[in-house]
Amino acid sequence: MSTYERLVNSQNFFSPYLTQEDLSRFGRDYIGVGEYMEQIFPLLGVRLISVNDNYDSSNYNGTTLGMDLVVSNLVNTMYCRDAGKKLRTANRVKWRKGISTASAAPFGYQFDPNRKGSYIIDPPAAKIVRRIFDLAILGLGTREIAMALNDENAPVPSVYNREHKAYGKETTYTIAPVILWDSSRVWKILTAYVYTGAMVLGKSQRLISGKKIIRIVPKGQQYITEGTHEAIVSREEFEKAQLVIRNNGHRVVMGSVDFPLKGKIRCGNCRRVLGYDYKQASPIFWCREGMELIGQTQCSSEIYQASDIENAVFQALKKNFLYWTHSIVILKRKNRA
Ligand SMILES: [Zn+2]
Numbered sequence: 001m002s003t004y005e006r007l008v009n010s011q012n013f014f015s016p017y018l019t020q021e022d023l024s025r026f027g028r029d030y031i032g033v034g035e036y037m038e039q040i041f042p043l044l045g046v047r048l049i050s051v052n053d054n055y056d057s058s059n060y061n062g063t064t065l066g067m068d069l070v071v072s073n074l075v076n077t078m079y080c081r082d083a084g085k086k087l088r089t090a091n092r093v094k095w096r097k098g099i100s101t102a103s104a105a106p107f108g109y110q111f112d113p114n115r116k117g118s119y120i121i122d123p124p125a126a127k128i129v130r131r132i133f134d135l136a137i138l139g140l141g142t143r144e145i146a147m148a149l150n151d152e153n154a155p156v157p158s159v160y161n162r163e164h165k166a167y168g169k170e171t172t173y174t175i176a177p178v179i180l181w182d183s184s185r186v187w188k189i190l191t192a193y194v195y196t197g198a199m200v201l202g203k204s205q206r207l208i209s210g211k212k213i214i215r216i217v218p219k220g221q222q223y224i225t226e227g228t229h230e231a232i233v234s235r236e237e238f239e240k241a242q243l244v245i246r247n248n249g250h251r252v253v254m255g256s257v258d259f260p261l262k263g264k265i266r267c268g269n270c271r272r273v274l275g276y277d278y279k280q281a282s283p284i285f286w287c288r289e290g291m292e293l294i295g296q297t298q299c300s301s302e303i304y305q306a307s308d309i310e311n312a313v314f315q316a317l318k319k320n321f322l323y324w325t326h327s328i329v330i331l332k333r334k335n336r337a
Helices: 003-009 030-044 067-096 123-137 142-151 157-163 183-190 235-247 288-292 306-336
Strands: 017-020 047-050 109-111 119-121 199-201 204-206 214-216 223-225 275-277 284-286 303-305
Touching: 030 047, 030 067, 030 306, 067 223, 123 142, 123 157, 123 183, 123 235, 142 183, 183 235, 183 288, 284 288, 284 306, 303 306
Parallel strands: 017 047
Antiparallel strands: 109 119, 199 223, 204 214, 275 284, 284 303
């Protein structure tokens, strides 16, 4: 048995100890790891032991980390970033050749089993994509298209993928009995150049490797290869559809403003992040689907004052915080006993 295994075996499950073989097991981000070691664990009364780094938090009570540990955390971070960079370089080579490195093909396509990283038509889904473009070319707006698709019972991509057990593709968990098309889902299809038979790669970039912060790469810097797979719409039809949605004034509310509850407030029915309008005298939240698909959806079309929601969140946090401080007191008492 290794020192680590012996240490783990010697521990009581309920003891407020955390042991790690070395600190890279605990986390790769040196700022995050440092914060846990210097502030969060001491506050919660957790003792952290890292065998290979020869670290035991009880030797460091109230002091900052030693230089060797800071360096060790930093090296772990660098290693992770380096691996991320290498992967992106390897991917770029493939993107230049029009080979997809995505884990799933876009809606309407599936991966070609004979040619790695290229697409073939997925007939039932492609039919829906084609229908969306046809309606747009007829002059219908994104919301009208969405309502037409719902009337025709056309499944949204995530539902279609789940029903067809499409491995790696987007699926949704929701308590809503039905998931409906809405203008943003339609918009996503109508603006995807991939349907003209071109491969569009390198669309987003992770800003810091290992973190979820993603930047959308501007169109000019994406990797576009024409004619890599069968088109669902022609270039002309695609351009026509762009004109229609531009004239219909579809507003894309993307994360341009920051606010404390960004991405956290969801609709109880469709489970999607609520729309947020900060330009009102007092900011409001609402469910896009509830607002847009009146008569089709079970989502509420109610408008919620941001201040009401913020207040409810604050009360819930306060309750949780009291619970935690209470638990810490009990833990500390147990430790002393
Ligand atoms: Zn909803």
